[in-house]
Amino acid sequence: MKALVINCTLKPSPEPSNTEALAEVVTARLSGYGVQVSSVRAVDLDIAPGVVTDAGDGDEWPGVHDRLLESEILVVASPTWLGRPSSVAQRVLERMDAMMTETDDEERPVAYNRVAGVVVTGNEDGAHHVISEISGALADIGYTIPGQAWTYWHLGPGPGPDYLDEEEKGRDWAHSTGRTMADNLHGVARALTSHPLGPPG
Template identity: 40%
Template sequence: MRAVVVNCTLKSAPEPSNTETPADVVAGEPRARGVGITTYRVVDENILPGVQTDMGQGDGWPRIHRSLLDAEIPIVATPTWVGHPSSPAQRVIERMDAILDSEQGRDWSHKTARAMASNLYAVAEALAAQPVPAPPE
């Protein structure tokens, strides 16, 4: 299995990022189970504006796009500013639109949505049966 973390922090590497810390925590569980993790820091990639898979020479998105299609676990980590995702996250959302434009993309998004819905139900059912106490302070 593979997971892709798309870190939408506003800070370039190697500057510490408050978004990276929770993304690492989220990725830690699949990593502990043997899942390969690939991480991209969006601001360090040259992701051109647009809604196509490849916007031309110098576009860094096609590599990330391929990784997302090959991954079973996509993770988009973003800071929020007054309730909105960061501008790099908005760019990622716009570029992911190309995934939905092809028949393969719709199949991928439907498969992912069905898996997510099934997982949400399974987790809700498990939590109803055995609630998890709040972490100690």
């Protein structure tokens, strides 16, 4: 079984990413189940705007699309900016929109029988809104969203330290929730592998 993490931080590599650090709690748990985990930092790629799988010369989204189709588990990780998912997360979801019209050999949308979850960080609130927006979009595309398939960390009202700077406040809860997220993603992915959804009625 394979999992892909798409980190939608605004920070290009090799700048440290708070979102990546929290996502690693989830991926470590998945790896413990024997899941092969890979990740991509979307901001490092030239991903053209649009709602197509391939936007032509120079567009690096098709490589990400191929990795999505190789993975039973998807984790979209995003910081909170202005109470919303990052602009990079929005770009990723817009490109994934094309998957709604792509089907497999049994005429099922290609996202069927795949599961997805969300990781969010930020030093101000808005995490539940970001989780809802991303989860709703992924469900529209065809992913199955298990119960409690998310985790987040935020400091609370007002500016302050980031996840990587704050070594105590909220971390135990975010990590515990992240491990539960991984458990639920893996469990439902296994169930769908054994009992896959059929084509839409």
